[in-house]
C-alpha cells in the first residue's frame with residue numbers, strides 16, 4: 001500500500017570488541033529491569049542501557065499502576081475498560097492476559113520491596129483514573145509511583161549484581177540489532193562510553209535479544225517523555241526486518257503544563273489522577289467544557305479529553321485551557337500530589353490558588369514492535385517488552401496506568417519463554433545495502449514536521465507536508481560522522497517516516513489517531529491493523545490486516 005526506502009543499518013565503526021551473553025536485554029525501565037531480573041533463570045543476562053539505570057519514562061510515571069486488587073473489582077471489569085479505551089483494536093486475549101496476571105505481578109512487586117500507599121486498614125490504596133470505572137490504580141509517594149517502582153527494581157538488581165549470571169552496562173547505546181544469514185537476531189551493536197577494553201563500538205552477542213527501549217516521544221517537539229525516548233528500539237527492529245504495528249496511534253496527554261510556544265522537549269505532566277481526585281478543565285473564559293461532552297466528563301478516555309481540549313482552544317483562539325484544582329485545598333494537594341505541586345510552583349503556578357495552563361502533548365506510543373503473547377517479535381530471537389512493543393493490549397489507545405503493568409506482566413512472560421530453552425548462538429552477518437545516518441541538526445526538522453503534520457489533529461494535507469519534509473531530510477541532511485546524536489536522529493527519522501505512512505493510510509478517526517478530514521470511526525474499512533516491515537533492499541512496506 002505504501003513504499004518508502006530506509007537504511008537497513010546505521011553508519012557505525014566496525015565493532016572493536018565482543019561480549020557474549022545468553023540473553024541481551026536493552027533498556028532499564030520497568031520492562032527491561034523486570035525481564036533482566038527474571039531471565040537469569042534462562043541463562044547469563046547482559047543488561048545494557050543508554051545512560052543511567054534510572055533514566056527512562058518509568059521514573060516519571062506519576063499516576064500509578066492499574067490492577068484489579070480490590071475485592072469489589074475484577075479482571076473482567078478491567079478488561080472491559082481496557083477494550084473500550086482501545087476502540088475495537090485491542091487483542092482481547094492479550095488484554096485478558098494483562099488483567100488476569102496483573103494483580104499477582106503487582107503483589108510480587110510489593111514483595112520485592114515497592115512501597116505503595118496503604119489505607120488505614122493496611123490494604124494497598126487504590127485511586128481512579130480516566131476510563132476506569134473502578135478504583136484500581138496503586139500509587140506510591142503520592143504521585144511518584146514510577147520512581148518507587150524503579151527504586152525497588154534497581155535495588156533488587158543491585159542485590160544480585162555480584163552474581164556472575166547478570167552483568168549491567170550503563171552508557172551503552174544500542175545502534176543496531178545484529179542478524180545472522182537466516183535473518184535471526186544474534187545480538188546487538190552498541191556504543192559504550194566506558195573505559196579500557198569496552199569503549200567505543202562493540203558487539204554484544206546473545207542467543208536472544210530483548211528490546212525494552214521505551215517510547216518515541218522525542219519524535220515530537222513537545223512530549224512528556226524524557227530525552228532517552230528517541231524510538232531507538234522501533235527503528236532498530238525495523239532495520240533488522242521485524243514487523244511494526246499500530247504506530248499511528250500516539251497518545252497525546254490532555255493535561256501537560258503549557259509553558260509557552262517556545263517550550264521544547266520534555267514538558268511537565270499533570271497526571272490524570274489530579275482530575276481523578278476532582279480537578280476540572282475550563283476554557284480560557286472559565287467554562288467547564290467537558291460536561292455534556294462525555295458521560296465521564298473530565299475522566300473520559302484521554303483521546304476524548306485531548307480532542308475536547310483542542311476544540312476548546314480552537315473555539316476560544318487560545319493556546320491552552322485551564323486545569324482547576326483549587327477547590328481540592330492546599331493540604332490535600334500537597335499531600336497527594338507533592339511532585340506535581342512542586343513542578344507547578346517551579347514554573348510559577350500554585351495549583352492550590354491558581355489555575356494552571358495545560359495543553360495536549362505527546363505522551364505514549366500505543367504501537368511498536370509487534371509481538372505475540374510471549375513478547376516474541378516476528379524476527380526469530382528478537383523480543384520486545386514495554387512501551388517499545390505492540391502486544392495488542394492497547395489497541396488504538398492505552399488505558400491510563402496500563403503501561404507499567406504491561407512491562408511487568410510481559411517481562412515475566414518473556415523470561416518464562418526464554419527459560420523454555422534458548423537456541424544456539426548464531427553468527428551475525430552484515431546486512432546488504434548502504435548504511436544510513438542523519439546529521440544531528442535534522443532532529444529539529446523532524447520534530448517540527450511531526451508536530452505540525454502528525455500531531456493531535458491530522459489531515460491528508462498536513463501528513464503530506466510532513467512526509468515531504470522527512471523525504472527531503474534524507475538528501476539534505478545526510479551525515480557520515482557517527483555520533484550519539486546522529487544515531488538518535490536517524491532513528492527519529494525512521495520512526496517518523498513509518499508513523500506518517502500509517503497515519504496517511506488510515507482514513508478515519510479512532511483512538512489516538514484523529515483525522516480532521518475523516519472525522520468518524522470507519523469499522524467497515526479500518527477495523528484492523530497497519531503493519532510495516534522493511535524488505536531486504538530497505539523498502540518499507542505497509543499492509544492492512546483486517547480483523548476477523
Ligand SMILES: Cc1cc2nc3c(=O)[nH]c(=O)nc-3n(C[C@H](O)[C@H](O)[C@H](O)COP(=O)(O)OP(=O)(O)OC[C@H]3O[C@@H](n4cnc5c(N)ncnc54)[C@H](O)[C@@H]3O)c2cc1C
Pocket residue numbers: 026027028029030031032048049050051052053055056057058059060061062063064065066145146172173174175212213214215224225226228229230232233269363364385386387388400401402403404405407
Ligand atoms: C511523565 C510520564 C508519566 C507517566 N505516568 C504513567 C502512569 O502513571 N502509569 C503508567 O502505567 N504509565 C505511565 N507512563 C508511561 C510509562 O511510564 C511508560 O510507558 C513505561 O514506564 C515504559 O517503560 P519501559 O520500561 O518500556 O521504558 P522506559 O522506562 O522508558 O525505559 C526505556 C529504557 O531504554 C533505554 N534505551 C532507550 N534507547 C536505548 C538504546 N538505543 N540503547 C540502550 N538503551 C536504550 C532507556 O535509557 C531506558 O533505560 C508515564 C509516562 C510519562 C513520560
